[in-house]
Amino acid sequence: MDTMRERFISVTSRALDEDPRLAVVLAEITMDGFRPAQDRHPDRVINVGIREQLLVGVGGGLALTGLRPVVHTFASFLVERPFEQVKLDFGHQGTGGVLVSASASYDWPAGGFTHMAPGDVALLDTLDGWTVHVPGHPDEAEALLRHAYAAGDDKVYVRLSEQSNTAARPVTGPGFQTVREGRAGVVVAVGPLLDNVLAATEGTDVSVLYAPTVRPFDDAALRAAVGHGPADVVLVEPYLAGTSTAAANQALEAVPHRVLGLGVGRAELRRYGTIDEHTAAHGLDPAALRARIAAFTRR
Secondary structure: OOOHHHHHHHHHHHHHHHOOOEEEEEOOOOOHHHHHHHHHOOOOEEEOOOOHHHHHHHHHHHHHOOOEEEEEEEHHHHHHOOHHHHHHHHHHOOOOEEEEEEOOOOOOHHHOHHHOOOOHHHHHOOOOOEEEEOOOOHHHHHHHHHHHHOOOOOEEEEEOOOOOOOOOOOOOOOOOEEEEOOOOOEEEEEHHHHHHHHHHOOOOOOEEEEEOEEEOOOHHHHHHHHOOOOEEEEEEEEEEOOOOHHHHHHHOOOOOEEEEEEEEOOOOOOOOOOHHHHHHHOOOOHHHHHHHHHHHHOO
16 A cells, blocks of 8 residues: 555646646655656746745745645644744735645654654644644545645645555545444544554444544534533544644533543654654553543543
């Protein structure tokens, strides 16, 4: 099976052939994969070099000309380093585009903390009007990328990861999906953590919602799963723990409830390790999730 990043290359290269409004802006990262597309469309595949502020600025400028820019690099260099350009060149200027990241929270541990971005979604939450997709499988990434490319002039962030669920779920756009129904609580699993959540809740009486899109937050789906309360809600997110806690509380403001936000911790893990070791260290492996969810939902 190809990775989400490999699927991004193939899907976007085909989309460039199909849609003359689409343009790709790169900062060296993934450039080799786009060389055939650049040969076909030299005016719409642009590599600015290792200049991340310029990367976003060029994307915003292309949007002002009427193009649909697709801006890509590692998450830490796409959202964190050029955040002022994201805020101004897209938000302030009122333009739209698609930011597509790679490496997620800790997908390349050997790259060190400079290549980790667990706070990217929380940072985008400080801005208005961003749709945020967190696919859990390459097939979902393809569907959400195509949806983003065709989304008019919206501002969209697509967060790709090396981590993946075993099987894809049908994804046609924003919204949570009910995977399992129960009465003892509701667990919202985001993107590539669905498999771990399903393993952690196997044999328990909790509902599991799957969220491949987290912004806009699906208030209606969460309220429907919770009912009239009181309710225990656990959010399991592959980025900074608690990122969506405020959104869940707002969705349930009329319902008695408690919310537990699980995700990547704030403490820096200073050993390289592997992806699986980082997942376990943050308490996001099935065994740790099972213990944490059970302790919270056991009234």
